[in-house]
Amino acid sequence: MIRKILVANRGEIAVRIIRSCRESNIQSVAIYSEPDRTSMHVRxxxxxxxxxxxxxxxxYLNISKILEIAKKSGADAIHPGYGFLSENAEFARKVREAGLVFxxxxxxxxxxxxxKMQARELMIKAGVPVVPGSERLNDDEDxxxxxxxxxxxxxxxxASAGGGGKGMRLVSKPNEIFQAVKRAKSEALNAFGDxxxxxxxYLKSPHHIEVQILGDEHGNVVHLFERECSVQRRHQKVxxxxxSPFITEEVRKAMTVRAVAAAKSVNYTGAGTVEFLVDADMNFYFLEMNTRLQVEHPITExxxxxxxxxxxxxxxxxxxxPFEQKDIKKSGHAIECRIYAEDPQNNFMPGAxxxxHITEPLGLGVRTDGYIYEGYExxxxxxxxxSKLIIWAxxxxxxxxxxxxxxYEYKITGVxxxxxxxxxxxxxxxxxxxxxxxxxxEKNEEYLMKGEPCTLECEDLAMIMAYVEHQSHSDKRLRFSLNHHQKSNWKEYGRLYRINPF
Structure with missing residues (x-):
């Protein structure tokens, strides 16, 4: 029986896992890098x-150090979250060899x-449709x-070993193909060591739809329906x-049956996701299987x-x-937005x-999975x-x-x-x-990339102007201040002039 779990990750997913541990009366162990010393998951x-x-x-990729901490802390299991070592077969093997539960x-x-090439072959044997493609490419240009x-x-x-858009090239012309392969191989080697x-x-105008599955050690596999993940930037989901608002119930049933077959073909245990591309005619093709928890899992929950x-x-x-397929029902509709520290007006450059200040939205059907707080670097x-903003209705x-x-209610300043x-x-x-x-x-780029209406500098100037205006009406404001001496003047200036950054 698992009593203490080391979470081999950071950020919002580490906090998410620790929450379930706490609800289950399981002790949690966090690991952190030097910059993450004050991160929420550590606290x-x-x-x-x-x-x-x-x-x-x-x-976070140092396998030997993570195992050393697991032994030192007395943890009997390790949860990898997503990213980092979550899909590293060597890590999974070494965890079990160390006598721990992965x-x-x-x-x-x-x-x-x-x-991905081996996965394609397995899917073909399992009767799961795949996109027409090739075997491993060599350096033979002809x-x-x-x-x-x-x-x-x-x-x-x-890239066979890759994901996240790395090692990928779209090619439309024969004279571009060889150089594209060379660049993809180089990028794949740098990113994945392979x-x-x-x-x-290449399917034109496809939908990216994935099916959540769960499998246990007793041969039981179920699906938890699908997620529509087609809003993407540089092959990353947003x-x-x-x-899904696109597929029919008939396609949904066929796709989920194939997803379960895909999981059973490798005797899958745990949570996983089978991803498909669906064309305009609703023909669906196996894309890949993620052998871990997905970023977007909360909308399925x-x-x-x-x-x-x-x-x-x-x-x-x-x-x-504890349930069979017939017991799993879906209720309502859920959407997740990924909140990134990045500048959309500067080619989505990551920020630091x-x-x-941070104000997270509240109210019926609202969930926020995050890890930052005021003062966090x-x-x-x-x-x-x-963070991830999850809505249900x-x-x-x-x-x-x-x-x-x-x-509209979500406010973050400083980054x-x-x-x-x-x-x-x-x-x-x-x-x-x-x-x-x-x-x-890309179809809606002109509208989506419109200039921001007001930057942080703009907000600062607005506050200054409110103060100047206050000074020009000092007698009136003085009477107001005397009558409300326990209130924050800065907040009152903002309310009077419809500027309230607090």
């Missing part, structure tokens, strides 16, 4: 240990699904060109929702009522799933700095994701309206964020109507 955990300096290669699938399943012609342009070059790439037919982290822990304890060492129209309201960019997404006709695909952002 919230029962114990915390320094794992190394800022660079992730010397801290809260995730077996190393063989991670290896099988981590190699063969590369011939393969592309057989598949048909445009084609996508993909330059293996392959080629797939907004997700469930259920909200519509099914199932805590996926608790389910992971239960499965890792060797317990059978001290958080001066955001560094440049890690992914700029700082009885139907999609209400969910979109609630997300607009919540984004640039993408909150106003997300507000524009919610106000875009294509999104409101549920008529969008993976090209949504």
């Amino acid at each position: 919230y955990a029962d114990e915390a240990y320094l794992v190394g300096p800022g660079p992730s290669g010397q801290s 809260i995730g699938p077996q190393a063989d399943a991670i290896l099988a699904m981590g190699d 063969k590369i060109k011939k393969t592309a012609e057989e598949i048909g342009y445009p084609v996508m070059i993909k 330059d293996s790439v392959y080629m797939e037919k 907004v997700e929702e469930t259920p 909200r519509t099914t009522g199932i805590d996926l982290v608790k389910a992971q822990i239960s499965i890792a304890n060797g317990e059978p799933l 700095g001290r958080v001066l 955001i560094t440049v060492f890690y992914d700029p994701l700082i 009885q139907n999609r129209d209400e969910a979109v309206a609630r997300m607009k309201r919540a984004l 640039k964020t993408n909150i106003q960019f997300l507000e524009r997404i919610m106000n875009t006709t294509d999104f409101i109507n549920g008529e969008y695909d993976t090209h949504f952002i």
